[in-house]
Amino acid sequence: MPIKVTVWNEFRHEKESExxxxxxxxxxxxxxxxxxxxxxxxDIRVATLDAPANGLxxxxxxxxxVLLWWGHKAHRDVLDDTVxxxxxxxxxxxxxxxxxxxxxxxIFKRLMGTTCNLKWREANDxxxxxxxxxxxxxxxxxxxYIEIPEEEMYGEHFDIPEPDSLVFVSxxxxxxxxxxxxxxxxxxxxxxxxxxxxxxxxxxxNADVLKVIANGIRWTKPVDRPLPVYGLNxxxxxLESLPPKG
Amino acid sequence: MPIKVTVWNEFRHEKESExxxxxxxxxxxxxxxxxxxxxxxxDIRVATLDAPANGLxxxxxxxxxVLLWWGHKAHRDVLDDTVxxxxxxxxxxxxxxxxxxxxxxxIFKRLMGTTCNLKWREANDxxxxxxxxxxxxxxxxxxxYIEIPEEEMYGEHFDIPEPDSLVFVSxxxxxxxxxxxxxxxxxxxxxxxxxxxxxxxxxxxNADVLKVIANGIRWTKPVDRPLPVYGLNxxxxxLESLPPKG
Amino acid sequence: MPIKVTVWNEFRHEKESExxxxxxxxxxxxxxxxxxxxxxxxDIRVATLDAPANGLxxxxxxxxxVLLWWGHKAHRDVLDDTVxxxxxxxxxxxxxxxxxxxxxxxIFKRLMGTTCNLKWREANDxxxxxxxxxxxxxxxxxxxYIEIPEEEMYGEHFDIPEPDSLVFVSxxxxxxxxxxxxxxxxxxxxxxxxxxxxxxxxxxxNADVLKVIANGIRWTKPVDRPLPVYGLNxxxxxLESLPPKG
Amino acid sequence: MPIKVTVWNEFRHEKESExxxxxxxxxxxxxxxxxxxxxxxxDIRVATLDAPANGLxxxxxxxxxVLLWWGHKAHRDVLDDTVxxxxxxxxxxxxxxxxxxxxxxxIFKRLMGTTCNLKWREANDxxxxxxxxxxxxxxxxxxxYIEIPEEEMYGEHFDIPEPDSLVFVSxxxxxxxxxxxxxxxxxxxxxxxxxxxxxxxxxxxNADVLKVIANGIRWTKPVDRPLPVYGLNxxxxxLESLPPKG
Numbered sequence: 001m002p003i004k005v006t007v008w009n010e011f012r013h014e015k016e017s018e019x020x021x022x023x024x025x026x027x028x029x030x031x032x033x034x035x036x037x038x039x040x041x042x043d044i045r046v047a048t049l050d051a052p053a054n055g056l057x058x059x060x061x062x063x064x065x066v067l068l069w070w071g072h073k074a075h076r077d078v079l080d081d082t083v084x085x086x087x088x089x090x091x092x093x094x095x096x097x098x099x100x101x102x103x104x105x106x107i108f109k110r111l112m113g114t115t116c117n118l119k120w121r122e123a124n125d126x127x128x129x130x131x132x133x134x135x136x137x138x139x140x141x142x143x144x145y146i147e148i149p150e151e152e153m154y155g156e157h158f159d160i161p162e163p164d165s166l167v168f169v170s171x172x173x174x175x176x177x178x179x180x181x182x183x184x185x186x187x188x189x190x191x192x193x194x195x196x197x198x199x200x201x202x203x204x205x206n207a208d209v210l211k212v213i214a215n216g217i218r219w220t221k222p223v224d225r226p227l228p229v230y231g232l233n234x235x236x237x238x239l240e241s242l243p244p245k246g
Numbered sequence: 247m248p249i250k251v252t253v254w255n256e257f258r259h260e261k262e263s264e265x266x267x268x269x270x271x272x273x274x275x276x277x278x279x280x281x282x283x284x285x286x287x288x289d290i291r292v293a294t295l296d297a298p299a300n301g302l303x304x305x306x307x308x309x310x311x312v313l314l315w316w317g318h319k320a321h322r323d324v325l326d327d328t329v330x331x332x333x334x335x336x337x338x339x340x341x342x343x344x345x346x347x348x349x350x351x352x353i354f355k356r357l358m359g360t361t362c363n364l365k366w367r368e369a370n371d372x373x374x375x376x377x378x379x380x381x382x383x384x385x386x387x388x389x390x391y392i393e394i395p396e397e398e399m400y401g402e403h404f405d406i407p408e409p410d411s412l413v414f415v416s417x418x419x420x421x422x423x424x425x426x427x428x429x430x431x432x433x434x435x436x437x438x439x440x441x442x443x444x445x446x447x448x449x450x451x452n453a454d455v456l457k458v459i460a461n462g463i464r465w466t467k468p469v470d471r472p473l474p475v476y477g478l479n480x481x482x483x484x485l486e487s488l489p490p491k492g
Numbered sequence: 493m494p495i496k497v498t499v500w501n502e503f504r505h506e507k508e509s510e511x512x513x514x515x516x517x518x519x520x521x522x523x524x525x526x527x528x529x530x531x532x533x534x535d536i537r538v539a540t541l542d543a544p545a546n547g548l549x550x551x552x553x554x555x556x557x558v559l560l561w562w563g564h565k566a567h568r569d570v571l572d573d574t575v576x577x578x579x580x581x582x583x584x585x586x587x588x589x590x591x592x593x594x595x596x597x598x599i600f601k602r603l604m605g606t607t608c609n610l611k612w613r614e615a616n617d618x619x620x621x622x623x624x625x626x627x628x629x630x631x632x633x634x635x636x637y638i639e640i641p642e643e644e645m646y647g648e649h650f651d652i653p654e655p656d657s658l659v660f661v662s663x664x665x666x667x668x669x670x671x672x673x674x675x676x677x678x679x680x681x682x683x684x685x686x687x688x689x690x691x692x693x694x695x696x697x698n699a700d701v702l703k704v705i706a707n708g709i710r711w712t713k714p715v716d717r718p719l720p721v722y723g724l725n726x727x728x729x730x731l732e733s734l735p736p737k738g
Numbered sequence: 739m740p741i742k743v744t745v746w747n748e749f750r751h752e753k754e755s756e757x758x759x760x761x762x763x764x765x766x767x768x769x770x771x772x773x774x775x776x777x778x779x780x781d782i783r784v785a786t787l788d789a790p791a792n793g794l795x796x797x798x799x800x801x802x803x804v805l806l807w808w809g810h811k812a813h814r815d816v817l818d819d820t821v822x823x824x825x826x827x828x829x830x831x832x833x834x835x836x837x838x839x840x841x842x843x844x845i846f847k848r849l850m851g852t853t854c855n856l857k858w859r860e861a862n863d864x865x866x867x868x869x870x871x872x873x874x875x876x877x878x879x880x881x882x883y884i885e886i887p888e889e890e891m892y893g894e895h896f897d898i899p900e901p902d903s904l905v906f907v908s909x910x911x912x913x914x915x916x917x918x919x920x921x922x923x924x925x926x927x928x929x930x931x932x933x934x935x936x937x938x939x940x941x942x943x944n945a946d947v948l949k950v951i952a953n954g955i956r957w958t959k960p961v962d963r964p965l966p967v968y969g970l971n972x973x974x975x976x977l978e979s980l981p982p983k984g
Contacts, residue, residue, distance in 0.1 A: 091360060091405070093627070111359040114337060114433050117476035130894045130915050131720070135585070135677040140715045144895065156868045157474035157882065159337070159433055162903065164408055165656065165677075169894065169907055169915045177868050177907045177915050185627040185657075187360050187405055223632045228403035228623070230363035339873070376648045376669050377966070381831070381923040386961045390649065402622045403636065408657065410903065411923075415648065415661055415669045423622050423661045423669050431873040431903075469878045474869070583852060583897070605849040606829060606925050609968035649966035651829070651925055656900055679852050679897055720895035722855035 002043040003221050006064040007033050008055060010071040011048040013199040020199050028070050028197070031204045032213065039214040049074055054082040061085060066095035066217045069102045072199065076106075083107050091187030092227060095220025097213060100197035103158075108193070111186050112160050118178070119155035125172040127151040127196065129180055136167045138181060138192065138215045146208040152198035154178045160193075168212075170195060181212070183219070188227055192216040248289040249467050252310040253279050254301060256317040257294040259445040266445050274316050274443075277450045278459065285460040295320055300328040307331060312341035312463045315348045318445060322352075329353050337433030338473060341466025343459060346443035349404075354439070357432050358406050364424070365401035371418040373397040373442065375426055382413045384427060384438065384461045392454040398444035400424045406439070414458075416441060427458070429465070434473060438462040494535040495713050498556040499525050500547065502563040503540040505691040512691050520562050520689070523696045524705065531706040541566060546574040553577060558587035558709045561594045564691065568598075575599050583679030584719060587712025589705060592689035595650075600685070603678050604652050610670070611647035617664040619643040619688065621672055628659045630673060630684065630707045638700040644690035646670045652685070660704075662687060673704070675711070680719055684708040740781040741959050744802040745771050746793065748809040749786040751937040758937050766808050766935070769942045770951065777952040787812055792820040799823060804833035804955045807840045810937065814844075821845050829925030830965060833958025835951060838935035841896075846931070849924050850898050856916070857893035863910040865889040865934065867918055874905045876919060876930065876953045884946040890936035892916045898931070906950075908933060919950070921957070926965060930954040 009029035013020045024031050029046040036042055047055030049071070061067075067086065071078065083106045090096055090111060098108050103116045129146040131139045155176030161184070168181030180195035194212060197203045204210070255275035259266045270277050275292040282288055293301030295317070307313075313332065317324070329352045336342055336357060344354050349362045375392040377385045401422030407430070414427030426441030440458060443449045450456065501521035505512045516523050521538040528534055539547030541563070553559075559578065563570070575598045582588055582603060590600050595608045621638040623631045647668030653676070660673030672687030686704060689695045696702065747767035751758045762769050767784040774780055785793030787809070799805075805824065809816065821844045828834055828849060836846050841854045867884040869877045893914030899922070906919030918933035932950060935941045942948065 087359075113333075113357040113359045115476075117474075119476060120478060128913055128915075132894050132896070132915075132917060133677060133900065134680040134717065134720050134895055135682050135715060137715050140717055143718055144721055156870050156907065157476070157872055158870070159474070159476070161407065161430070161432060162410055162871065165900065166904065169917070171909060171913055171915045175866055175909055177866075177870075177909045179870060179907070185408060185625060188626040190627050223627060223629050225626065225632055226635055228363075228405070228626050229636055230361075230365060230403070230405070232366060374667055374669075377963075378648050378650070378669075378671060379654065379923060380649055380926040380963065380966050381928050381961060383961050386963055389964055390967055402624050402661065403626055404624070408625065411654065412658065415671070417663060417667055417669045421620055421663055423620075423624075423663045425624060425661070431871060434872040436873050469873060469875050471869075471872065471878055472881055474872050475882055579851075603851040605825075605851045607968075609966075611968060612970060649968075651966070651968070653899065653922070653924060654902055676899070678899060720855075720897070722853075722857060722895075722897070724858060 002041045003217055004063055004065040005036070005042045005044045005068065005217055006047050006060060007044060007068045008047045008070065010074050011050065012074050013072065023200070023202050024204070028199065028204060032068060032210070035204060035210040036214055039210060040218060042217065049077060054079055056082055056086065058085065061089045061094070064089070064094055065222055066097060066220050068097045068099060068213070069105060069107065070099045070197065071105045072101035075104055078106050080106070083110055087111060090189035090191065093188040093222035095189060095217070095222060096191045097216040097220060098191060098193045100195060103193065111184070111191060114161060115159045117159045118157070119176065121153040121174060122198070122200070123153065123174065124150040125153040125174050128171040129168045129196065130171065131167065132169050133165060133167045136165055138167045138183070138212060138219050140215050141211050142208060148196055148203060148206060148209070151196055151201055151203060154180070154195055188223065190220040192220050248287045249463055250309055250311040251282070251288045251290045251314065251463055252293050252306060253290060253314045254293045254316065256320050257296065258320050259318065269446070269448050270450070274445065274450060278314060278456070281450060281456040282460055285456060286464060288463065295323060300324055302328055302332065304331065307335045307340070310335070310340055311468055312343060312466050314343045314345060314459070315351060315353065316345045316443065317351045318347035321350055324352050326352070329356055333357060336435035336437065339434040339468035341435060341463070341468060342437045343462040343466060344437060344439045346441060349439065357430070357437060360407060361405045363405045364403070365422065367399040367420060368444070368446070369399065369420065370396040371399040371420050374417040375414045375442065376417065377413065378415050379411060379413045382411055384413045384429070384458060384465050386461050387457050388454060394442055394449060394452060397442055397447055397449060400426070400441055434469065436466040438466050494533045495709055496555055496557040497528070497534050497536045497560065497709055498539050498552060499536060499560045500539045500562065502566050503542065504566050505564065515692070515694050516696070520691065520696060524560060524702070527696060527702040528706055531702060532710060534709065541569060546570055548574055548578065550577065553581045553586070556581070556586055557714055558589060558712050560589045560591060560705070561597060561599065562591045562689065563597045564593035567596055570598050572598070575602055579603060582681035582683065585680040585714035587681060587709070587714060588683045589708040589712060590683060590685045592687060595685065603676070603683060606653060607651045609651045610649070611668065613645040613666065614690070614692070615645065615666065616642040617645040617666050620663040621660045621688065622663065623659065624661050625657060625659045628657055630659045630675070630704060630711050632707050633703050634700060638704070640688055640695060640698060642693055643688055643695060644693070646672070646687055680715065682712040684712050740779045741955055742801055742803040743774070743780045743782045743806065743955055744785050744798060745782060745806045746785045746808065748812050749788065750812050751810065761938070761940050762942070766937065766942060770806060770948070773942060773948040774952055777948060778956060780955065787815060792816055794820055794824065796823065799827045799832070802827070802832055803960055804835060804958050806835045806837060806951070807843060807845065808837045808935065809843045810839035813842055816844050818844070821848055825849060828927035828929065831926040831960035833927060833955070833960060834929045835954040835958060836929060836931045838933060841931065849922070849929060852899060853897045855897045856895070857914065859891040859912065860936070860938070861891065861912065862888040863891040863912050866909040867906045867934065868909065869905065870907050871903060871905045874903055876905045876921070876950060876957050878953050879949050880946060884950070886934055886941060886944060886947070889934055889939055889941060892918070892933055926961065928958040930958050
């Protein structure tokens with residue numbers, strides 16, 4: 001059965017800058033959607049910030065197994081209601097792949113509980129994304145490292161909880177390192193943060209970057225099981241076997 | 247130098263129930279504060295929900311190394327502004343020891359990013375709190391397990407991020423288990439969640455429980471170092487060594 | 493492509509005890525192999541201790557994606573050379589599912605670096621195996637818990653490294669808990685330890701236990717990527733860009 | 739009470755190379771021992787490979803709270819019996835700080851269960867050791883990073899289990915990254931691996947490097963509690979409450 005993927009994009013830079021539109025004529029979401037086809041059994045749709053309900057009404061979220069998130073300059077324009085509903089879906093099992101500047105999105109900060117701050121510099125650094133966990137399925141098909149000729153730099157300290165699994169660490173020309181492939185489990189859902197992808201570089205046309213995103217989708221897809229039962233007793237608690245209440 | 251501890255308590259049950267006031271005549275905060283004296287080099291104050299700024303104005307938070315948190319029936323009465331300010335202080339290094347029903351406090355849910363839901367039952371279960379990490383300093387002075395003759399049951403699934411370290415797992419008469427000693431690092435701060443302590447049982451008079459809380463305070467105390475520098479470049483990025491920007 | 497599974501069993505109890513042979517007439521390996529068919533795209537073979545090279549000559553290991561391991565009373569009879577070769581294969585990517593008393597096998601202790609000691613008691617305890625990580629694919633198809641009417645008890649402290657992911661925690665009638673579903677990554681390989689399965693109980697006829705083992709096989713299967721390059725420089729180190737050696 | 743520290747050094751390079759003897763006239767162990775004085779309440783002794791029992795007879799190990807380990811070219815000369823006894827002591831609570839090329843020591847590989855392989859190059863790379871976990875006490879007193887003007891390069895993949903806590907990540911001139919500050923809990927003991935310190939560089943005269951080693955000693959010191967009870971039942975199992983054995 002195909003994995004139902006929704007590629008969400010802020011989609012502002014591409015409309016406001018000719019330079020960025022030239023790199024991503026169909027938007028970052030369009031480039032990612034096109035790049036994913038042929039890389040897995042995916043059923044892909046796209047959604048953007050300026051659509052009603054930020055493109056993510058309940059019926060779309062309900063049909064989404066894995067949500068990709070790219071945002072940058074308009075994090076504040078995402079409705080709090082959207083953030084609430086996406087968080088709820090993640091905790092109920094929907095996967096998320098959060099890309100690049102999505103680190104500062106409301107939804108990622110909500111799920112992490114931290115500021116998600118970092119160092120940054122836009123100076124055409126070369127980036128090398130090293131595999132530090134060769135056993136992880138998100139590294140499938142990737143050699144010792146991915147090299148990206150020019151990218152924005154992100155540097156430590158990256159204010160995130162220690163990842164449940166750390167898959168990639170980036171090196172930058174200017175002297176910085178960054179935990180650039182971070183796996184989390186939250187509720188019944190899984191989240192993969194993947195660093196590369198500044199809007200002014202053609203990073204989402206890079207085959208290895210797309211391969212990692214496809215791997216991330218497979219890793220974050222929901223697990224098929226009933227949701228946990230919470231609250232008083234739970235249906236199965238053997239009250240009859242308990243000592244009489246005092 | 248003593249660790250500056252603030253014991254925060256909702257302090258409602260003790261005022262509303264004679265039974266609970268009989269167990270904790272000076273409030274849960276009073277019992278914990280009294281129980282901690284002599285267990286470490288602590289400088290202890292208390293704070294309660296109904297004081298101005300929920301007892302935690304900025305000047306108190308600024309003088310707090312480790313904040314203990316007990317809340318239960320009035321989580322909603324904690325001001326959002328208090329939650330914001332406490333979160334900020336934790337990310338800047340203040341330790342937190344979150345006790346029992348504090349799992350559902352706004353601040354704990356904020357720091358975890360999850361619902362923190364669980365199963366529960368008030369039926370005088372016996373609880374055994376087993377040490378699963380004997381190398382952890384929070385288990386100092388504790389044998390294979392702590393037994394509490396009567397307690398409220400909390401059961402899995404407990405909807406928290408997988409702990410950075412899991413120190414204790416509880417067994418209950420009725421058939422449940424619970425991850426009852428959970429360590430987290432968030433920003434520059436550390437958080438220890440410790441399960442026991444329902445208001446209707448004399449748990450905070452138990453010497454082992456108090457010992458664990460004292461250990462938790464020592465483990466969560468702030469680390470003495472400058473806070474990380476975030477944002478553009480950071481002061482130390484060697485821009486001069488970078489390739490010329492394209 | 494099917495996952496190539498080798499079910500390894502010590503296969504001594506079944507030959508020496510009528511009672512155990514009655515539970516497992518085809519051996520524990522036979523019961524597991526039969527129970528796995530229909531639960532996934534598996535290509536299953538079996539291997540036993542008393543065959544040449546302990547049933548695991550290089551050509552078998554080379555054709556094994558995931559190795560299941562059940563051993564108990566004859567850990568010492570496993571050849572050190574077998575242990576060396578299995579460890580090497582795991583670090584090169586082969587998955588392992590270690591079952592029950594396999595906790596004390598030479599290979600598991602080798603991979604863990606600890607004694608893997610625990611408490612135990614054979615007294616028909618009831619066991620409840622609770623899911624503590626509902627986002628993990630090893631919990632697929634499993635409700636809040638699996639109940640096993642009679643089993644040997646294993647209790648904490650279990651002397652293992654803190655699992656990379658903890659999926660299950662067991663409750664026992666007699667008052668103990670146990671981390672009973674533990675995930676590890678070692679080198680390019682993954683290891684899943686799963687507790688239930690004492691030889692004197694029909695545990696490997698339990699549908700949920702078999703489902704978890706099948707899930708464990710899928711989770712531990714090798715990742716398709718080149719092995720990391722180790723040693724001097726690595727082929728890709730850009731020596732030409734380095735400062736001249738002093 | 740002072741922490742009893744034993745600084746173990748292979749002590750071969752310093753006797754065989756004038757260049758290295760010039761950097762470490764009292765041996766690497768001597769430099770570290772001198773550098774630690776005044777940095778904590780430490781009671782320091784030294785031990786070297788060529789002494790009887792590799793300088794670590796039982797009576798020395800019994801009086802050691804934390805063992806520092808520097809080895810490089812003579813890992814094979816360490817007696818297997820020494821490795822066995824040191825492992826036993828670590829699992830019983832003794833801390834270990836493993837330095838630099840100690841990654842390939844028998845004892846570290848024994849405790850990790852992996853090859854501990856890595857990439858390396860001796861070409862005067864500049865190293866920047868970034869703090870990725872500002873909440874960890876091992877980072878006490880350290881700013882955003884430590885810079886070492888010239889060091890040997892170690893690069894990923896570093897074949898270790900994913901650390902229980904990752905405190906430092908190194909950047910190197912030549913394009914590599916390395917997880918250079920790794921914390922582990924094994925049995926009742928704690929292990930801290932810290933990367934810098936090639937014999938041909940004056941790294942152990944660097945104040946920040948010494949500060950981290952001192953922090954590592956404090957973090958790995960034993961926890962004061964009884965060792966876990968293993969084996970049949972354990973003394974506390976309430977057999978009387980169990981169902982009659984079948």
